[in-house]
Amino acid sequence: MNHDAAVSIARQIADRVLSPAAQRNDKESRFSAEAVAALGPAGLFGVMLPTEVGGAGLGPRTFAAIVAALAEADASVAMVYLMHISATATIAAARPGADVTPTLKEIAAGRYLCTLAFSEAGSRSHFWAPLSRARRHGAGVCLTARKSWVTSAGHANGYVVSSLAPDGRGPTDSTLYLVPADARGLSIAGPWDGLGLRANASAPMSLEECEVPSTQQLTEEGAGFEAMLQVVLPLFNLGSSAVSLGLCRAAVAATATHLKTARFEHLGQSLGESLPTLRAKLATMQIDTDGLAARVDDLVDHLERPRETTMLRVLECKAAAGDAAIAVTSAAMRVCGGAAFSKHMSVERLFRDAHAGAVMAPTGDVLREFIAKAVLGMPLF
Numbered sequence: 001m002n003h004d005a006a007v008s009i010a011r012q013i014a015d016r017v018l019s020p021a022a023q024r025n026d027k028e029s030r031f032s033a034e035a036v037a038a039l040g041p042a043g044l045f046g047v048m049l050p051t052e053v054g055g056a057g058l059g060p061r062t063f064a065a066i067v068a069a070l071a072e073a074d075a076s077v078a079m080v081y082l083m084h085i086s087a088t089a090t091i092a093a094a095r096p097g098a099d100v101t102p103t104l105k106e107i108a109a110g111r112y113l114c115t116l117a118f119s120e121a122g123s124r125s126h127f128w129a130p131l132s133r134a135r136r137h138g139a140g141v142c143l144t145a146r147k148s149w150v151t152s153a154g155h156a157n158g159y160v161v162s163s164l165a166p167d168g169r170g171p172t173d174s175t176l177y178l179v180p181a182d183a184r185g186l187s188i189a190g191p192w193d194g195l196g197l198r199a200n201a202s203a204p205m206s207l208e209e210c211e212v213p214s215t216q217q218l219t220e221e222g223a224g225f226e227a228m229l230q231v232v233l234p235l236f237n238l239g240s241s242a243v244s245l246g247l248c249r250a251a252v253a254a255t256a257t258h259l260k261t262a263r264f265e266h267l268g269q270s271l272g273e274s275l276p277t278l279r280a281k282l283a284t285m286q287i288d289t290d291g292l293a294a295r296v297d298d299l300v301d302h303l304e305r306p307r308e309t310t311m312l313r314v315l316e317c318k319a320a321a322g323d324a325a326i327a328v329t330s331a332a333m334r335v336c337g338g339a340a341f342s343k344h345m346s347v348e349r350l351f352r353d354a355h356a357g358a359v360m361a362p363t364g365d366v367l368r369e370f371i372a373k374a375v376l377g378m379p380l381f
């Protein structure tokens with residue numbers, strides 16, 4: 001599978017599976033098992049895995065394009081996919097002592113969905129500082145933790161879980177583990193009923209004395225923080241930006257359709273023909289959307305050819321994308337007026353979904369804090 005084929009498959013699945021169900025899944029806060037059943041076997045679960053384990057060996061460019069295409073149809077599914085790819089990359093980067101090849105082959109075969117369980121109730125959006133601490137248990141560990149939000153909770157086959165290393169000294173001395181869904185002591189701790197991304201099952205999860213063998217310890221002890229920064233953060237921020245891009249594109253398309261089809265019958269004109277103010281707002285939405293697309297391309301380029309400015313771009317892109325998605329979908333709400341407000345069209349779902357980007361860690365505020373510190377030459381942590 002090459003880049004074009006992967007993106008084309010994503011578009012087909014978006015049209016055939018995601019779009020028809022997005023409204024209902026949002027309303028009922030229903031996780032789309034159908035989307036998972038379509039994306040996995042089509043080869044998109046292992047799109048970035050090496051060919052030796054059955055993956056497609058493609059890079060961040062393809063990942064971002066797939067996520068944007070999915071988000072245009074249903075941002076909840078795009079987020080499920082983005083979390084899966086971020087977790088998969090962490091598993092693929094596992095330390096030499098870990099035995100993850102069978103899992104990677106299952107992922108590539110489309111039979112294994114995974115996700116990240118980092119955020120904890122106690123440290124909230126500061127996902128890099130878990131409060132839970134792994135306890136030694138034979139050659140492995142026992143995990144007890146309260147994970148506050150886990151996308152695909154109850155639907156994933158495996159969870160990449162962070163916890164402080166048994167002998168870790170500082171607040172970021174964490175280790176990452178792969179915990180299977182059927183591990184004893186792992187349970188979903190509540191329902192998911194969010195404002196937006198309602199169909200991605202981002203429920204709380206609890207681990208009570210979960211035994212994890214050393215073969216499923218993904219990082220060296222205390223090296224979880226480094227993996228979060230080097231492996232997860234670039235992909236997560238790129239994917240989150242691509243979700244925002246898909247939302248912006250969907251908002252522009254829905255608004256344009258509304259301006260062409262809704263009419264002032266007493267004037268004999270469509271809204272778009274009649275009102276220059278609405279045309280100006282649509283133009284601004286288009287400019288912001290294309291600006292975000294250029295940012296996403298720029299970040300892809302920085303990840304393909306890493307250089308001194310790469311980490312700054314990783315931080316900037318998600319912060320800018322979250323703001324763009326909120327601005328573009330807010331403008332769409334204004335332009336489409338009562339039709340959007342009374343939920344006659346998809347725009348209000350896009351508007352609600354767009355607000356998740358700024359809340360999801362690293363939040364827009366935290367990213368600004370890091371960016372400014374980087375510009376001032378201050379330590380980030």
Ligand SMILES: Cc1cc2nc3c(=O)[nH]c(=O)nc-3n(C[C@H](O)[C@H](O)[C@H](O)COP(=O)(O)OP(=O)(O)OC[C@H]3O[C@@H](n4cnc5c(N)ncnc54)[C@H](O)[C@@H]3O)c2cc1C
Binds near residue numbers: 152202361362
């Ligand atoms: C839809 C959705 C899905 C999610 N899925 C997952 C998942 O799969 N895995 C996972 O681990 N987590 C997940 N999360 C959790 C997420 O990443 C955050 O941890 C969580 O949203 C933060 O919650 P909070 O508002 O309670 O954080 P708080 O830390 O209480 O933040 C409150 C406010 O303070 C601001 N703030 C916090 N720290 C700073 C700072 N240093 N400087 C400036 N401002 C600051 C924040 O920006 C925010 O506006 C998900 C969240 C959402 C919304």
